[in-house]
Amino acid sequence: MMMNEPLHFDALRGTLTRDASLARYTSWRCGGTADRLYVPADRADLAAFVGQLPAAEPLTVIGLGSNLLVRDGGVRGTVVVLHAALRQLARRDRLVYAEAGVASPKVARFAAMHDCGGAEFLAGIPGTVGGALAMNAGCHGGETWHFVARVEVLERSGRFVERTPDAYRIGYRSVRRADGSAPDGIFTAAWFAFPPGDGRAARERIKELLQRRIDTQPLNLPNAGSVFRNPDGDHAARLIESCGLKGRTIGGARVSEKHANFIVNPGGAGSAADIEALIAEEVRATVRERTGIEPGPRFAAAGSGAG
Numbered sequence: 001m002m003m004n005e006p007l008h009f010d011a012l013r014g015t016l017t018r019d020a021s022l023a024r025y026t027s028w029r030c031g032g033t034a035d036r037l038y039v040p041a042d043r044a045d046l047a048a049f050v051g052q053l054p055a056a057e058p059l060t061v062i063g064l065g066s067n068l069l070v071r072d073g074g075v076r077g078t079v080v081v082l083h084a085a086l087r088q089l090a091r092r093d094r095l096v097y098a099e100a101g102v103a104s105p106k107v108a109r110f111a112a113m114h115d116c117g118g119a120e121f122l123a124g125i126p127g128t129v130g131g132a133l134a135m136n137a138g139c140h141g142g143e144t145w146h147f148v149a150r151v152e153v154l155e156r157s158g159r160f161v162e163r164t165p166d167a168y169r170i171g172y173r174s175v176r177r178a179d180g181s182a183p184d185g186i187f188t189a190a191w192f193a194f195p196p197g198d199g200r201a202a203r204e205r206i207k208e209l210l211q212r213r214i215d216t217q218p219l220n221l222p223n224a225g226s227v228f229r230n231p232d233g234d235h236a237a238r239l240i241e242s243c244g245l246k247g248r249t250i251g252g253a254r255v256s257e258k259h260a261n262f263i264v265n266p267g268g269a270g271s272a273a274d275i276e277a278l279i280a281e282e283v284r285a286t287v288r289e290r291t292g293i294e295p296g297p298r299f300a301a302a303g304s305g306a307g
Helices: 043-052 104-113 120-124 129-135 199-216 236-242 272-291
Strands: 015-021 033-039 059-062 068-070 075-081 089-092 095-099 148-154 160-163 168-171 174-177 186-192 253-255 300-302
Touching (some): 043 075, 043 148, 043 186, 068 272, 104 120, 104 129, 104 199, 129 174
Parallel strands (some): 033 075, 059 075
Antiparallel strands (some): 089 095, 095 186, 148 186
């Protein structure tokens, strides 16, 4: 099947756009187009849409696009945006139920309001529950899958299934199936088992973490959070700063002067190629040459080059 071949769907309630720019759906504010972009109305509509996609159709899922670089050549196949559709957040049987489109900081605040402990770290993750599940997102000593009781996955057939953590191999910013293969389907929801805690203390901790983000990160400029993983026993930001790379630019992309592990794209003027070149050809290469350590990326790259 040709990727630009028209597809026909029955009884959909969401919004389907062809040749859609993805720049507006990523926090770096850059990138090419998707052959098809679908924003589902709700979880049932999402299942109906996915179930009608041909098995060979490439499928990419986006939440807030806060940990994603879409290359200038765009993404072939179909892109689905979950943030507007999967937004339910509830307390169920002493667990916190959150759909994949819920922003992680909202889960942190919800858990604190229900006197749960341990969820405060989610306030520092600028993405959705779906993204946090897909990469085992974490910060400030906490990791997403440490609290997962079970997850819901939408299979390509359009069927929802529930799985427990033993179906996966969980690592640092990594989630694989138990046999080591790539995860299949789409994470659509999770049940979190946060322990009982002091809600007031949790809310104060969340305020502290959010203030720390404001004070130390370039939140006023398009960015995708921390770009590189921290190597064992060190911090990527320290290594980058020690190499004098703060403020280094390629095209419209720049290493943040406020936090060296952030690449910013002021005004969305930089292309995805600018950002990728700054990451690989400047920062990673320089750090490797001067320190012997090669920092690995902690974001996802999607699509093809400028062609």
